[in-house]
Amino acid sequence: MSPTLDQHHPQIEFDPNDGLALLEGKGQPVTAKYGIPLAVLIELTHKCPLQCPYCSNPVEMERARNELTTQEWKRVLDELADIGVLQVHFSGGEPTARKDIVELVQHATDCDLYTNLITSAVLLNREKLAQLADAGLSHIQISFQGSDATKADRVAGFRNAHAKKHEVARWARELDLPLTVNAVMHRQNLDQLEDIIAMAVDMDADRIEVANVQYYGWALKNRAALMPTIAQIDRATQVVEDARERLKGILDIDFVIPDYYAERPKKCMGGWGRQFFNITPSGKVLPCHAAETITELDFLSVRSNHSIAWIWQNSDAFNRYRGTGWMPEPCQSCAFKEIDFGGCRCQAFALTGSADNTDPACALSPYHSATFKTAETEAETGATRFIYRNFAGGTLEAEPQDGK
Ligand code: SF4
Numbered sequence: 001m002s003p004t005l006d007q008h009h010p011q012i013e014f015d016p017n018d019g020l021a022l023l024e025g026k027g028q029p030v031t032a033k034y035g036i037p038l039a040v041l042i043e044l045t046h047k048c049p050l051q052c053p054y055c056s057n058p059v060e061m062e063r064a065r066n067e068l069t070t071q072e073w074k075r076v077l078d079e080l081a082d083i084g085v086l087q088v089h090f091s092g093g094e095p096t097a098r099k100d101i102v103e104l105v106q107h108a109t110d111c112d113l114y115t116n117l118i119t120s121a122v123l124l125n126r127e128k129l130a131q132l133a134d135a136g137l138s139h140i141q142i143s144f145q146g147s148d149a150t151k152a153d154r155v156a157g158f159r160n161a162h163a164k165k166h167e168v169a170r171w172a173r174e175l176d177l178p179l180t181v182n183a184v185m186h187r188q189n190l191d192q193l194e195d196i197i198a199m200a201v202d203m204d205a206d207r208i209e210v211a212n213v214q215y216y217g218w219a220l221k222n223r224a225a226l227m228p229t230i231a232q233i234d235r236a237t238q239v240v241e242d243a244r245e246r247l248k249g250i251l252d253i254d255f256v257i258p259d260y261y262a263e264r265p266k267k268c269m270g271g272w273g274r275q276f277f278n279i280t281p282s283g284k285v286l287p288c289h290a291a292e293t294i295t296e297l298d299f300l301s302v303r304s305n306h307s308i309a310w311i312w313q314n315s316d317a318f319n320r321y322r323g324t325g326w327m328p329e330p331c332q333s334c335a336f337k338e339i340d341f342g343g344c345r346c347q348a349f350a351l352t353g354s355a356d357n358t359d360p361a362c363a364l365s366p367y368h369s370a371t372f373k374t375a376e377t378e379a380e381t382g383a384t385r386f387i388y389r390n391f392a393g394g395t396l397e398a399e400p401q402d403g404k
């Protein structure tokens with residue numbers, strides 16, 4: 001999910017007597033220099049019954065015993081509200097795998113935070129969803145893995161997931177919860193895009209996020225089975241353009257094309273440490289949900305003796321790639337450096353071995369043509385078997401039986 005974020009929250013009024021100023025003892029709001037993001041993603045747990053091969057969780061997932069407790073998450077929510085955050089996106093793993101999900105949503109509501117639940121939906125029943133709505137849940141996003149049950153359940157690695165998601169989507173609308181469909185697209189489901197958009201309209205969703213897989217973590221392990229062909233991307237782009245025209249006022253469609261086929265990188269996270277942070281199940285504060293794949297960075301936790309605002313402003317991990325001073329050539333003398341901020345650090349690390357490099361999605365990167373070639377080659381391999389995401393480090397999908 002990529003919530004719409006704004007760098008500065010103009011209404012932040014800082015109370016010099018509150019905990020942040022006292023904790024840091026500087027007499028200045030620690031939020032002042034960079035501004036606190038309006039929206040924050042909190043990953044309550046890495047537990048999830050699904051096994052998506054492109055999951056954005058790290059390959060080394062956090063065990064339940066390390067997760068923040070209910071009281072710690074409540075303290076985090078209090079602190080986020082105090083420093084001016086307006087929206088909290090509850091994510092995971094599967095956030096409803098936490099027994100305290102209703103209590104945490106209620107607490108966020110009590111802090112006047114807008115709440116969004118990003119869920120696979122398979123653990124929800126109608127009663128739980130109604131409790132969440134009563135607790136003030138503002139919005140729900142349900143992920144779908146395809147337009148038909150056979151394909152979708154295979155991608156998710158979970159039987160009957162697709163049917164369950166439809167059921168929960170129907171309950172969400174009955175309970176008047178605004179609904180977004182999350183559709184993560186790749187070579188093995190991209191040709192269903194038209195049907196997936198139609199499905200979102202049928203379930204009365206307000207919005208669909210059509211997100212092409214980003215290749216780090218689990219997706220990097222599965223890249224050969226997921227990478228789309230250029231022809232597929234061209235068709236999908238046309239499908240989205242036609243649907244946007246046809247469905248004006250009915251369905252909002254977000255669409256992000258895959259980096260490997262781009263000429264210029266995306267402005268990842270709005271720029272490192274500029275518009276976004278997320279908090280992992282054990283409380284680490286990260287500049288993006290994949291940042292832990294950059295193994296040379298250390299991330300501070302909400303369990304440290306620093307406030308979240310201090311970590312945002314002062315920690316080495318946030319400051320390392322902030323702004324433009326860190327950039328190598330060709331970024332340093334490039335006219336786009338304050339437009340895309342050099343692209344994605346995690347992708348630079350995954351593809352070049354150093355997060356200090358220009359994102360290879362950029363045509364000016366010395367790694368670009370090799371990256372493009374890799375994408376083209378892997379898309380043509382015909383590999384189909386997934387490595388499913390799990391705590392054991394992944395399980396290779398069984399060979400298809402009877403030609404299926
Ligand atoms: S991407 Fe799939 S496996 Fe990962 S958290 Fe979401 S639903 Fe679970």
Ligand code: SF4
Binds near residue numbers: 335337341362
């Ligand atoms: S050289 Fe750097 S700043 Fe210029 S377009 Fe490429 S990634 Fe962006």
